[in-house]
Amino acid sequence: xxxxxxxxxxxxxxxxxxxxxxxxxxxxxxxxxxxxxxxxxxxxxxxxxxxxxxxxxxxxxxxxxxxxxxxxx
Numbered sequence: 001x002x003x004x005x006x007x008x009x010x011x012x013x014x015x016x017x018x019x020x021x022x023x024x025x026x027x028x029x030x031x032x033x034x035x036x037x038x039x040x041x042x043x044x045x046x047x048x049x050x051x052x053x054x055x056x057x058x059x060x061x062x063x064x065x066x067x068x069x070x071x072x073x
């Protein structure tokens with residue numbers, strides 16, 4: 001089974017997450033960013049989040065730096 005996260009927990013890895021609504025099992029995908037909180041759902045039903053595809057934030061990637069580095073944009 002996939003690792004699950006609950007609304008309000010802090011996102012530890014940026015990426016595309018599947019939001020699975022508890023009860024009816026319906027799901028959809030969202031982007032979550034490291035350091036932010038998993039959002040609450042509006043449906044009033046519980047939900048959990050499953051990481052589908054992790055991605056490194058652009059400002060943390062060694063090939064993509066800020067303009068003050070060796071290779072200005």
